[in-house]
């Protein structure tokens with residue numbers, strides 16, 4: 001099962017079907033991953049991952065802990081180097097560090113993690129405007145206007161002057177999302193952004209992500225929220241042992257799992 005088989009895992013015909021329809025509209029491709037290989041020392045973490053994401057899609061990546069989901073997201077934002085394959089993200093050649101304009105990539109691709117990483121000594125507004133003034137060279141006034149706009153998008157316009165310790169976990173995560181949106185990304189990556197939240201706070205963050213997707217943002221989510229993935233994702237990807245094991249529209253995928261590994265994953269209720 002684990003030998004390098006370019007056609008993907010046995011029994012999973014959908015993996016090879018996926019890229020075909022996308023070939024018809026190449027201008028809409030936001031992410032193209034071909035045979036991506038990532039190692040940490042002797043450990044091969046991504047074993048030839050291939051996938052494509054079109055503008056406006058919501059893609060949910062699911063799978064057990066350690067299957068390589070976070071590493072794949074981090075590669076898409078050039079937070080990790082890669083050892084093999086090709087990786088194009090928002091027109092940037094991420095697989096070729098010498099040609100990669102990292103700063104441009106990072107403003108085209110937002111990433112939000114489980115931990116919010118807000119500066120505790122800065123207000124919500126300043127947490128958001130910092131990169132706008134320091135990196136994007138906006139004036140404080142311009143940055144303030146952008147901060148108000150993105151805070152409104154996540155329903156927190158009244159928290160601009162608050163400090164992170166005055167926010168709930170759900171509100172903090174929404175500020176982290178707003179901070180990313182302030183840079184006008186074309187693609188948003190979310191790595192288990194609700195996993196550290198109490199269940200009653202999860203919903204407000206999922207709602208923000210649902211709204212964003214409905215407004216047309218291209219999004220990749222690593223998530224344990226199966227109901228959310230099932231209801232809203234255009235494509236669900238099941239990763240297993242560093243490979244795309246199954247991939248397709250959620251209803252087809254969840255109703256007709258092709259592999260024992262995915263069946264087991266679904267029935268384990270993760």
Ligand SMILES: Nc1ncnc2c1ncn2[C@@H]1O[C@H](COP(=O)(O)OP(=O)(O)O)[C@@H](O)[C@H]1O
Pocket residue numbers: 040043045063064065066067068069070071072
């Ligand atoms: N910086 C790192 N150094 C060494 N090993 C790592 C590093 N990051 C992740 N790994 C290993 O890579 C594998 C995949 O990790 P990860 O992508 O975090 O999986 P997931 O997000 O699916 O839980 C795991 O075996 C993990 O221990």
Ligand SMILES: [Mg+2]
Pocket residue numbers: 069070071
């Ligand atoms: Mg992870």
